[in-house]
Amino acid sequence: MVPFMTDLTASPVTDPLSIYRYRDGLYAVDLVTAALSLDFFTWLAAHPSTLAEICVHHGFKERPADVMMTLFVTNSWVRCNGSTFHLTPTGQEHLCSGSEWFLGPYYASLHDRPIARDFIQVLRTGKPAGWSGDKAAFDWHKAMEQEDFARSFTAAMDCRGRYLAQALAKKLDLTGRNRLLDIGAGSGIYACSIAAQHPHLSAVVFDQAPVDRIAGKLITERGCADRVTVTTGNMFDGLPTDCDVHLFSNVLHDWDVNEVRQLLAISHASLPPGGLLIIHDAFINADKTGPLHVAEYSCLLMHSTQGKCYSTGEYAALLTExxxxxxxYQDTVVGRGFMLATRG
Known part of the structure; x- marks a missing residue:
């Protein structure tokens, strides 16, 4: 049991970056293993290709293929010239089966790992696998409708959010803002932390059942119920219109581009002119060359959700649209950061 935190302006003395990275990057090795099992690098060495050409030839879907190629680029095994992917000298020497320095056999014993097998299917179907490789499980979005899973997952995200929320809250300038809507809020840790750091602000935690009940209990236990309330709903059905700040914290990365586009449009329709949107997440850089930590984390998201880690350039284009x-973009901690956007 994690001790309950009551001071939501506190920060740890030490940096837990390496501990986060083990968990965040857990599935990256399985995606590399899946690619090696398909002898993908040998094919790419002979056929430099665009993402679309890779998808057509291998029968891959765009979202998982993009995550895979971003991982390979950030590792400097592949480079992208214009829109065409080529193997680098490292990739040629160590990832192509014709090379005497080929490391494929070193990974062969990992081919039957459940997550590695999952990635083959995710690449080909674009559909998320069962959470943690459990074939009998719902995908993450359906699983969150189940009481036991929702409770355990919300507790995990609350634990993570205790650190991330402090870093975000302390870097935000919310002068002149009145009311924040935390969309897909989970436990409400971000809304509570931001309200604690910005005492002039009230906040609304917005999520569906059964997460709403879990959040309400935690908000009360934290002593925040006087300034942080809970509203139940599905974010795809519309949002409350009485807030001038919207927060998507670790939410958009769970969805594919069309759903992200829809959620941003709903946010825009619900905010007043001049309203502020905050996207807090792990971001790939604009040219998709890093950071490696985020590219590795994107593998986990691609496997188990409908989303991925988006680049700052992708978000800028979607926000403008x-x-x-x-x-x-502004950094916070452990490979996370935020982008602000203003409603026109």
């Missing part, structure tokens, strides 16, 4: 004016 939705009618927002996007701002610059």
């Amino acid at each position: 939705a009618g927002f004016t996007p701002g610059e």
Whole structure:
């Protein structure tokens, strides 16, 4: 049992980056293993290709293929010239089966790992696998409708959010803002932490059942119920219109591009002119060359959800399309950060 935190402005004395990275990057090795089992690198050495050409030839879907190629680029095994992917000298020497330095056999014993097998199917179907490789499990979105899973997963995200929320809250300038809507809020740790750091602000935690009940209990136990309330709903069905700040914290990365586009449009329709949107997440950089930690984390998301880690460039384009004016990306901690956008 994790001790309950009551001071939501506190920060740890030490940096847990390496501990986060073990968990976040857990599935990356399985995606590399899956690619080696298909002898993908040998094929790419002979056929430099665009993402679309890779998908057509191998029968891959765009989202998982993009995550895979981003991982390979960030490791400097592949480079992208314009829109065409080529193997680097490292890739040629160590990942091609014709090379005397080929390391494929070193990975062969991993081919039957459940997550590695899952990745073959995810690449070909675009559909998430069962959570943690459990074939009998629902995908993550369906699993969150089950009481036991929702409770355990919300507790895990609350534990993570105790650190991440402090870092976000302390870097935000919310001067002149009145009311924050934390969308897909889980335990409400971000809403509570931001309200604690910005005492002029009230907040609304917005999530569906049964997460709403879990959040309400935790908010009360934290002593935040006077300034943080809970509203139940499905974010795809619309949002409350009485808030001038919207927060998507670790939410958009669970969804494919069409759903992200839809959620940004709903946010835009619900915010007043001049309203502020905050996207807090793990971001790939604009040219998709890193950071490696985030590219590895994106593998986990691609496996178990409908999403991935999006690049700052992808978010800027989607925000502009939705009618927002996007701002610059800012780092926080452990490979996370945020982008601000203003509603036009």
